[in-house]
Amino acid sequence: MNLETLDDALRPALFEYLLRLGDDALILGHRLSEWCGHGPYLEEDIALANLALDCLGHAEALLTLAGEVEGQGRTADDLAFLRDAYDFRNVQLVELPRGDFAFTIVRQFLYATYACLLYKALQQSAFEPLAGIAAKAHKEMQYHLRHSSEWMRCLGDGTEESHRRAQSALDELWMYTGELFEVDDTLRTLTEARIAPDMATLQPKWREQVETVLREATLTVPEDPPYMATGGRHGHHTEHLGHLLAEMQFLQRAYPGAQW
Amino acid sequence: MTPAEILEALTEVRDPEIPVLNIVEMGIVRDVRLEGDTVHVDITPTYTGCPAMRTIEAAIVQTLQARGFQQVVVHKVFREPWTTDWMTDEAREKLRAYGIAPPPPRADEAPELIPLPFSVARGPAVPCPFCGSEQTRQTSAFGATACKALFFCEACQQPFEYFKAI
Numbered sequence A: 001m002n003l004e005t006l007d008d009a010l011r012p013a014l015f016e017y018l019l020r021l022g023d024d025a026l027i028l029g030h031r032l033s034e035w036c037g038h039g040p041y042l043e044e045d046i047a048l049a050n051l052a053l054d055c056l057g058h059a060e061a062l063l064t065l066a067g068e069v070e071g072q073g074r075t076a077d078d079l080a081f082l083r084d085a086y087d088f089r090n091v092q093l094v095e096l097p098r099g100d101f102a103f104t105i106v107r108q109f110l111y112a113t114y115a116c117l118l119y120k121a122l123q124q125s126a127f128e129p130l131a132g133i134a135a136k137a138h139k140e141m142q143y144h145l146r147h148s149s150e151w152m153r154c155l156g157d158g159t160e161e162s163h164r165r166a167q168s169a170l171d172e173l174w175m176y177t178g179e180l181f182e183v184d185d186t187l188r189t190l191t192e193a194r195i196a197p198d199m200a201t202l203q204p205k206w207r208e209q210v211e212t213v214l215r216e217a218t219l220t221v222p223e224d225p226p227y228m229a230t231g232g233r234h235g236h237h238t239e240h241l242g243h244l245l246a247e248m249q250f251l252q253r254a255y256p257g258a259q260w
Numbered sequence B: 001m002t003p004a005e006i007l008e009a010l011t012e013v014r015d016p017e018i019p020v021l022n023i024v025e026m027g028i029v030r031d032v033r034l035e036g037d038t039v040h041v042d043i044t045p046t047y048t049g050c051p052a053m054r055t056i057e058a059a060i061v062q063t064l065q066a067r068g069f070q071q072v073v074v075h076k077v078f079r080e081p082w083t084t085d086w087m088t089d090e091a092r093e094k095l096r097a098y099g100i101a102p103p104p105p106r107a108d109e110a111p112e113l114i115p116l117p118f119s120v121a122r123g124p125a126v127p128c129p130f131c132g133s134e135q136t137r138q139t140s141a142f143g144a145t146a147c148k149a150l151f152f153c154e155a156c157q158q159p160f161e162y163f164k165a166i
C-alpha cells in the first residue's frame, strides 16, 4: 500500500510509528554532530560528522513521510523544530549526553546493530514508501555498524584505560536498550497490518550479534538490570532532551521561518 | 521535446561536489515523464543525507525552465536504492582522471556487511588514481562527503579519495 491506498484507520498509528523512527535518527544525529570539531583526530572527526549526516538524512525522509501520513501539512522541519520534548518519540538511549568517545561509540554500536536489523526487516513493510526508505537507510547503517564494531574491538581489547571506559559506558547504557524492543498497541496494530516487523523476533538476533562483538572486544555482557528505562516512546524523557532541543531548535523558535 | 531529449538536457546538471560528473551518468536521474505541460523528473539520492540534493533539484528545475518548460516537478525516490553500479564506465574514467579512485563493480551477491574485523571485511585493493599502484591503504572509511573514503598511496606518497562502492 502507499499514501493513496493507506487505510485511514491506520494513519494515527503509522504517524506515531514514523515519529519514533524519525526521532531516534534525528536525536542521535544531533548528538553525533556535537563531535564536529572535537573528534579525537581529524579522520575520526570527519567520520562522526558523516554518521551524523546519515542519521539526519534518515530523519528527514522519515519525518517528511510522517507529515504526509498525518495529512495536516506539517513538513519534516516543522516536526523537528516546532515540537516540544513531550511530543518527541525517540528512545532515551539516543538523547543521553554524548559523554566521552567510548560512550558515543558504545551507544552507536548498540543502536546500529538494532537499526540494521530493523531497517532490513522494514524492507518487507506493506507500506511501500517506508520500505523504500528502509532499503536506503539499511545500506548506510551497515557502514555505521562496521565503524562502531571495529572501534568496540579497539577500545575493549586496547589499553587498560580504553577497556575500562568502554566497559563503564556499556554498563551505563545497558538499561537503556530494553526500550528499543518495547511493544505496545501502536506497534501491535502495525505488525498486524504487516507495516512493522515483529520486534520479538529481532531482539534475540540483536542480543546474539551484540554478544559476539562484545566477546571479541573482551568486554563483559552486563547483567540485566532490575529496571529498564522506559517512556521515550510515549513522550517521557530524561532531562537531557530538553537541553538538546533548546540548542537544536533555538534558531527556528527565535526567528520563525528563518531560511538560508 | 521527447523524454530522451529532456534526459540529454539534464546532462548539463553537474554534481556540485564532483563537478566532472553530470547527474545522468551518475545514475541519480531515474525517470523522466511528460504529462501535458508538466515534466516529472524522478531522482534518487546517492546518500540520504547528501547536502547536494537540494542544489541538484534546483538546477534541474532551472535547466528545464530555460528550455521552455514552465512546470517541472522533481520527485525524490528511494527505491531502488542508488548503487555505484549505475555509474557509467565513462563516468568512472572521468572520476579517475579527476583524482578520485572510482568504485569497482559490486560483487553480484554483495555479502551483507556483518561485524567482521576490518581486515576480513575489506574488499580488493584500490589502485591509486595518480600512479596506478595497488600499494594503498585506507586511512578512513569516511571522507569529505558521504560517498567517499580516504586512502593513501605508499608508492607515490599521495593521499587520495575513493568513491565507495555501494
Ligand SMILES: [Zn+2]
Pocket (backbone or CB within 6 Å): B128, B129, B130, B131, B132, B133, B153, B154, B155, B156, B157, B158
Ligand atoms: Zn600513487
